[in-house]
Amino acid sequence: MICEFIDQLRSEGHAVESICRGLRRAGLQIAARTYREWTSPQRVVAARTVSDAEVEDTVRKLVWQPDGQGRRKMQPAGLYGRRKMLAEVHRAGLTTASPGAVDRVMRTLGLSGVLRSKKVYTTSSDPDGVRAPDLVDRNFTSDRPDRLWVADFT
Numbered sequence: 683m684i685c686e687f688i689d690q691l692r693s694e695g696h697a698v699e700s701i702c703r704g705l706r707r708a709g710l711q712i713a714a715r716t717y718r719e720w721t722s723p724q725r726v727v728a729a730r731t732v733s734d735a736e737v738e739d740t741v742r743k744l745v746w747q748p749d750g751q752g753r754r755k756m757q758p759a760g761l762y763g764r765r766k767m768l769a770e771v772h773r774a775g776l777t778t779a780s781p782g783a784v785d786r787v788m789r790t791l792g793l794s795g796v797l798r799s800k801k802v803y804t805t806s807s808d809p810d811g812v813r814a815p816d817l818v819d820r821n822f823t824s825d826r827p828d829r830l831w832v833a834d835f836t
Contacts, residue, residue: 684712685720730783737779738787740771745793763795764788 684705691701698714705712744767745760759770764784771779788794814835824830 684710685717688712688717689721733778733780734783734786736776737771737783738790740774740776740779741767741784741787741791741793744770744774745791760793761796766795767793 688698688701688705692698698717702712702714702717745757746754747757749755759767762770764781767788768779768781768784771784818830818832822830822832
């Protein structure tokens, strides 16, 4: 209602700031910014925002499934990293999803892939240790039985 009144005064040639100043003196608290927000055309939602919302919806369906008691339970897909999650999203039918969109959505939902642990080496070899000599020069064939015996100490 106030914004319509400001529209009417603007059509008579008054500036928005001066109209709002006069209204503030009269006891009505309205800022010029509020009027401009009301009269500005509605902003178009960015395509990235729309696609991210689609990806987020798909990821939520993949990760959290309702259990028998109506609660949501995390599925193994919740432990996937970006590459596997992107493949799952594509398999679910959203082939336009990009790796960046999946990254953003996983970050928003607090999901991160489980990292594999490094290989554990239990034995450290001694580089200065004495090795047994190779008496057969790696030729493991024999011309007759019981001529060459081989053992492996690993």
